[in-house]
Amino acid sequence: xxxxxxxxxxxxxxxxxxxxxxxxxxxxxxxxxxxxxxxxxxxxxxxxxxxxxxxxxxxxxxxxxxxxxxxxxxxxxxxxxxxxxxxxxxxxxxxxxxxxxxxxxxxxxxxxx
Amino acid sequence: xxxxxxxxxxxxxxxxxxxxxxxxxxxxxxxxxxxxxxxxxxxxxxxxxxxxxxxxxxxxxxxxxxxxxxxxxxxxxxxxxxxxxxxxxxxxxxxxxxxxxxxxxxxxxxxx
Numbered sequence: 001x002x003x004x005x006x007x008x009x010x011x012x013x014x015x016x017x018x019x020x021x022x023x024x025x026x027x028x029x030x031x032x033x034x035x036x037x038x039x040x041x042x043x044x045x046x047x048x049x050x051x052x053x054x055x056x057x058x059x060x061x062x063x064x065x066x067x068x069x070x071x072x073x074x075x076x077x078x079x080x081x082x083x084x085x086x087x088x089x090x091x092x093x094x095x096x097x098x099x100x101x102x103x104x105x106x107x108x109x110x111x112x113x
Numbered sequence: 114x115x116x117x118x119x120x121x122x123x124x125x126x127x128x129x130x131x132x133x134x135x136x137x138x139x140x141x142x143x144x145x146x147x148x149x150x151x152x153x154x155x156x157x158x159x160x161x162x163x164x165x166x167x168x169x170x171x172x173x174x175x176x177x178x179x180x181x182x183x184x185x186x187x188x189x190x191x192x193x194x195x196x197x198x199x200x201x202x203x204x205x206x207x208x209x210x211x212x213x214x215x216x217x218x219x220x221x222x223x224x225x
Contacts, residue, residue, distance in 0.1 A: 032212035043117070043203050043216030051212060090156065094212050100169070101214065103156040 002027050004093050006104035014112050019063075019078040021107050023091030026072065031093040033074040034101065035065055038088045047089075050074060061085070086111045116140065119204050119217035126194065127225050134189040134220045136204030145187040146214070147179060148203040156203075162187060163209055194224045 007022040025031060032051050036044040048059025055067040065076045074091060088108050094101040117138045126132050138145065147159040161169035162181040176198075178190040187204055201221050205214040 034213070036214075036216075041218070041221075043119075043205075043218045044214070045216070046213055049213055100158075100161075101212075105155050 002031065002093055002095065002102045004091050004102050004104040006089075006091050006107050008107055009105060010108045010110065012110040012112060013081045015083055016080050019076070019081045019085065019109065021076040021089050021091075021109065023065075023074045023076065023104060024072055025074065025091075025093045027093060027095065030067075030069060031095050033065075033067060034092040034094070035059065035063070035074075035076050036090045036092060037061075038090065038106075040087075044090060047076070081109075081111045083111050083113065085109060117204055117206055117215050117217035119202075119220050121220060122218065123221045123223075125223045125225065126191070128194060128196070130194075131190070131192040133191065134202055134204075134222075136187040136189075136217055138185055138187075138204075138206040138215070140206055140215060142206040142208050142215070143184050144207045144209050145181060145184075146205045146207075147187065147189050148205060148216075150201040150203055150219070152200075160189075191222070194222075196224050198222065199224045 003026045005024045034049045035047040037047050038044045047063050048057045050057045050067045058064045063078045088106045090106045091104040092101040120135045144163045149157045159173045160179045165181050180188040201219045203219045204217040207214050
């Protein structure tokens, strides 16, 4: 069975610092990979996705992620954190149909002034 | 309106009540989903409808009853719920096989 592991349920960074949120997946074939963001009292919003092609994927709000097949990883980064980036972030993997996406447990990002 | 709309945003109900959650998508998608998000638990997929047919039911108790009358609307009928059913219920839609989910803002359910 496919699984998604997000290392660190809470990550705290200072404003302007690098953001790194880790995600590893277990799958016998390269899956579709996604990062979603959830702000308080809202639904999830897609940040970026990897399907095929270029392994470095750019998303909204300055985020990007790199698919590394050899490491089965899809870590999310942003060079400089903003206060508005404080939210919960979910990594997800899907082999085919989106509804069968497996989600990680989520990482809460706190940004300190 | 655009996107995925859920109503009501907040719902408080007793264990003997019957209520329904509604979801509407304006994206032209052909698949819709119900997810449950509880505190300190991973997102749980409850039901999947593809082309208005239920294609997945992940061992959800029968006190939750989904209905998908057309490709734009999805309901979750609730009856005789338990306090542990209190959670954020998220509706999502997608175009089949694109891999990308579009979520509504959720319905926060509290069962007393």
